[in-house]
Structure formats: C-alpha cells, structure tokens
Amino acid sequence: MCIGDKLQIQCYKHNKKVHRAWEEAIVLDIKKDYIVFGNNKTLVIESEGTTWRTKEPAIMYFFRNKWYNVIAQMKKDGIYYYCNIATPFIIEDNTIKYIDYDLDLRIFPKGEYKVLDKLEYEYHKNKMNYSTELDIVIKNALKELIDEYKNNAVMFNEEKNKEYLDIYMALKKDMESSNFI
Numbered sequence: 001m002c003i004g005d006k007l008q009i010q011c012y013k014h015n016k017k018v019h020r021a022w023e024e025a026i027v028l029d030i031k032k033d034y035i036v037f038g039n040n041k042t043l044v045i046e047s048e049g050t051t052w053r054t055k056e057p058a059i060m061y062f063f064r065n066k067w068y069n070v071i072a073q074m075k076k077d078g079i080y081y082y083c084n085i086a087t088p089f090i091i092e093d094n095t096i097k098y099i100d101y102d103l104d105l106r107i108f109p110k111g112e113y114k115v116l117d118k119l120e121y122e123y124h125k126n127k128m129n130y131s132t133e134l135d136i137v138i139k140n141a142l143k144e145l146i147d148e149y150k151n152n153a154v155m156f157n158e159e160k161n162k163e164y165l166d167i168y169m170a171l172k173k174d175m176e177s178s179n180f181i
Helices: 119-129 132-150 158-179
Strands: 006-012 019-032 034-039 043-046 051-053 058-063 068-075 077-086 090-092 095-107 113-116
Touching: 019 095, 019 158, 034 158, 051 095, 068 132, 068 158, 077 132, 095 119, 095 132, 113 132
Parallel strands: 006 095
Antiparallel strands: 006 019, 019 034, 019 043, 034 058, 043 051, 058 068, 068 077, 077 095, 090 095, 095 113
C-alpha cells in the first residue's frame, strides 16, 4: 500500500453482515499505528441497497490497535468529527474492513461533543449477544476516545487535518489529470 492508493471501505455489524460501504478512500499517510485516508462526495451503499453521496471532504483515521476510527468532516463552518466505536481495521482485497459497534462520538466545531446511538448499542448488544468482555472493551474505547479528544490527539488537530486535506486535493488533481492523458 502506498500514498495515493484507492481503497474501498466496508463497515460490518457484529453478526458479520455488511452494514455500509464507501466507494473510495485515498491513502494520505501511513503511520506505524494508523493510516490516514481522504475522500469527497464518495458513493455510500447501505446494506438494504440504497445509495447516497457524502457532502464534503473527509479525512479518516483508521487505527491498527484502537477500537475506534475518526472521520474529520471538513465543512464550510468548521471541522466536525464523527467517531465510530469499532474494531481495529483490517485490509483485505483492497478494502478497509471493520466491525461497527453503534456508539458514536460527535464533536462540533466549537468543541462540544455528544455520545450518539446509546439505544441502538443496547439493542444490538442484546440482540447479538455481546459478551461482557466485549461490552467492557467498547465502553473503555469510548472513554479513551473522549480522553484523546480532550488531549488534542493528532486526529483532532485542525491544522493537521487541513494539511491532509491539501494532500488529498493534490492527489485527486493528479489522478484526474492523468486520466486525460
């Protein structure tokens, strides 16, 4: 895998069924503990077959050993963060894959945050029989993620996300111009 490679993303649920898929994720940076991707107006396919497109550029952080991923949504009025509590990713068949565990952390440009989908988490925990150990891992991941935000970890650094956005835009421009040759 190299900077500029194009992958897809597949999000699964605990029952191993695909929940949602994104058509594009461009590799922006490869670190020891995580990989950074970017996309913009990418096609999203829901499990029931409906489709939609993302509205703005996004910088995505997928971690090798952390139970969450972070999406920095680069909106006109600031950066919004959508953080999924999820398994560490794997890459298979040019696709980033992870299991989503419902709980999400939404962070707004002015700094406030909110935990989302608590009822959905409880529903799936009961329906899919999450183990006590898994429940502990998930709740600890949410706490760790909030701590990472409060400590301004790299994925929540506005300047770093703007740098990654510039890299993404340059890569897309190069890809589009090479398609015309």
